Amino acid sequence: MSTPLIPRDPDDVAEQDRLILDAVGRFLDRDVKPHVHHLEHDDIYPEEIVGKMRELGLFGATIAAEYGGLGLSASTYAQVVERVSLVWMSLSGIFNSHLIMAAAVQRFGTDEQKQRFLPKFASGEVRGGLALTEPDCGTDLQAIRTVARADGNGWVIDGTKTWISNGIHGQAFAVLVKTDPEAQPRHKGMSLFIAEKGEGFRASRKLEKLGYKGIDSAELIFDGFRIGNENLVGGVPGEGLKHALGGLELGRINVAARGVGVAQAALDEAVRYSQIRKTFGKPICEHQSIQIKLADMATRTEAARLLVRAAAAAYDAGRRCDMEAGMAKLFASEAAVENSLEAMRVHGGYGYSKEFPVERLYRDAPLLVIGEGTNELQRLIIAKQLIQRNPV
Template sequence: MSASPDTGEQERLILDAVDRFLERHVRPVAAKLEHADEYPAEIVERMKELGLFGAVIPAEYGGLGLRPSTYAKVIERISAEWMSLSGIVNSHLIMARIVDRMGTEAQKRAFLPRFATGELRGGLALTEPDCGTDLQAIRTTARREGDHYVVNGTKTWISNGIFGSCFALLVKTDPEAQPRHRGMSMLLAEKGPGFRVGRRLEKLGYKGIDSAELVFEDYRVPADRLLGGEGQGMACAISGLELGRVNVAARGVGVAQRALDEAVRYAQQRRTFGRPIHEHQAIALKLADMATRVEAARLLTEKAAQALDRGDRCDYEAGMAKLFATEAAVENSLEAMRIHGGYGYSKEFVVERLYRDAPLLVIGEGTNEIQRLVIAKRLIERNRI
């Protein structure tokens, strides 16, 4: 899908601004913050100023109104510099997209402008201690009492859980419903009495971003915060996760590209047996495979993002992009480490961070095993005999 000249110019200006932001405010401090697992508060303030928390929120509600294909390019750049920052944006914008697609006009006008400025920031609260991929098995309940819902339950692995203040919360309003998804609903839940952070979760990689357990104990939510109506919780989640999967695919492209860049640079600097190591066939073959994976991942991600631009259903395209790009990130990060040899295992080089960050991508926003099942199902649906 070709962009108009005006759209292309807007994209160029946005990407140039993102590049300057990364060079000035992220690159000098990313390694220090990541190794300390410190929340990047100053960077988040800069992200607010840049408008990134309103990236895909329509302009009429105060956002930048970026097309998903432009947003994907923004995320690729951010992830190549420090992947954790893209997660701070992603979970928040999934919540915003759900409100934009499933919310009432009153809900949009009440929340989207505050989401766009970052005044109200948060994410998506789906996962529970005993349920990840099988969302229909959630146990968090919301019981209607007058003009409120009373919520009880626990969510875990929630991005922005500590520093965020509002979450799209998946609950069971009818635990006995069959099929189970008909008893699921989604509420916009702002922090308040009965809503607390249980604990901060430590991780192998993906550091800096606050991943947390959220606990709800007789937490009361106004009934007008219900999104899409009772029984529409799964539909709400799906409406946001397509954008989320494009985001994660773009993260995969960014990590895979950075791994390639670091490997290409090091392969020209490091010499063995009297010549740069890129002249050794074993290294040259690795570099060729890494470059091919990056290009293929980027093209798949662009195709999925362009389907979102058109408003098409894109679980097939987004699933393929997420699957391939995230596996490319894992493979390229490992190959970059191997090309660097012992130095790749050192915290002095960025490749060790890429190696720790990449595995999250094959798990987050639906495991890659789930993506394969979605792809196969849609493939058959498109090719019935």
Template sequence: MSQVDDNVTEQAEDDTLILDMLDRFLKTEVKPYVHALEKADEYPGEIVEQMKEMGLFGCLIDPEYGGLGLSARTYARIVERMSAVWMSLSGIINSHLIMAMTVQRNGTEEQKAQFLPRFATGELRGGIGLTEPDCGTDLQAIRTSARRDGDHYVVNGAKTWITNSLYGNCLVLLVKTDAAAQPRHKGMSLLIAEKGPGFEVSRKLEKLGYKGIDTCELNFDDYRVPADRLVGGVEGRGLQQILGGLELGRINVAARGLGIAVAALDASVAYSQMRKTFGKPICEHQAIQLKLGEMATRVHASRLLVDAAAQAYDRGERCDMEAGMAKYFATEAGLENSTEAMRIHGAYGYSKEFEIERLYRDAPLLVIGEGTNELQRIIIAKQLIARSPV
């Protein structure tokens, strides 16, 4: 066996150990408390501290900076398992890791040395500041400005729907450093923004689902950021830098959809064997069998698409089409499976005593978050044309 084969085998064994550890953690430290935390919309502070100790906030960060250096494939499996138990936990690490990987892929050597070790431990924890009150999918329309003032940038503006912004302490912040630039993306930059004077969390947003995680509106009022926090050290590259991070984010959201689809299927298979009508378990009724067959097929197809996108990301390839396909299909699978699970469970699926109604409330976010599924289909089509010139 070659050295390469040995390394691959060793990595697979390490990944298995990590996933087994995660499964035990989810079973003993998360699952028993999800119902109460979700009902109260309470931030899972103790669970987050345990996630720090497990190294999950550095799972994709290179080992030279104190991270675990896992592949995107393994990360997707982590997210799937988390989301099958409680989707909110996957959001707590997702936004943080998009921030971390943006710095790892685009930051200066000084920025990497200064921030990645602190990201890996969770000492600095946060996410990405993109969306604004009048700007979601069209990121080039952002208005938050950053004006150079000596050795600082002075930031003014507002952001909304920002994950990890209340309990976190750092964001990669998308700003306009040149509002007059044409095309508009040439005036956009990213800043590593730690909380400080002028960085205000104005309110926590109330949501249908996705409870327990801090999603907030932010205001920036003459907030000062040292100029050496400009990602990559050159203005005008912010949009390109963050789009690479969004590929990872879409793989994450796809894996979340897969996790919900799996949880809905597993619960439905178990319930259909226990629940009886007309003298036999409902799994023996053809109407239920049709639903289970569709649900299982969605799960399997979603898993293959997520894995393909993660592999492309690991190879360093442009994978907006692959990530878009995975995000589109797997999140629709999560939404459809949660709906079918509610129908299979009947009144029990509608009851807050069971997990089905939580899956049903969590799933809709996925088809609109990280770029709507309508946008994903457009991205897929454009990339398909670009990769298939006549």
């Protein structure tokens, strides 16, 4: 197991967090920026960079120090994600999906499960993600068809999961299944297992995407896959949807932080280019139409950043934060989409060229309005929570 980057001393958390963020910044400048264009363009899994992320301890970013993790707060973790996404958003997905799986074990697992899984997750020795989505089921998780059938002292899983991050290079996944397909309400029949690849469990194919290159998104096939009861999160069936949704709060904060990173990257590119490109005898940043675009981009980015901070603070305080996380995810992801388009317009024809990073930002941003629950779903969550918190 790798040693955490910085030991977590409660008396000096702020300084340690600063050191961690500085280390992440150096890693991005040295090991990521020079290689992004090539790896992203050819959709190559960044093996060496992932190895460096293991050394940094990023696969244990939010795992408690007692299990070998960094034990970062959600607030610091969101800053890490923003900085990574500023350079290459795909990298944040490699450790985020993994950490949602780890969070399910850390928050809901048995003591034996925590001792068995979390040290390996924290070191990156075993990596993976969250397997929820199915070919006929996305937002409506209660409609999943993957089934775990009781068999002796264990279970047999059959079904298909799709669009699973780390599906090819990951070794273990938190898999949501139906253990009682006839249960009413439906969520009472759902359970979450930590499934490690083996006989009956494989990745069938890599899925091609518009953006979000480098990270492998795959289809997972379960065909008579046998798994022990010791891999059932919490040890009791019927709690799976709660376990999955609990992890998605952190996941939505992560996606929101990604949105801030992409929005900031688009703004940075637009500000830089607007001072270099000249039309009608002066830099385009002196044209009022460009100034209005830059002002709106900067305001959207900072507003998104503040919403992420608020959501992360609520998560760290142990409060229910699905509304705050939903607001941050909704606004920040839309900010990323809008800023990437505006940056392309500021660049004109060059923004459409693969020589500049703007076109990559334009391809990456749309994922954020879909991932971890569509923005349409976020609006419903926000509205329902608004009513529940303000009864007449």
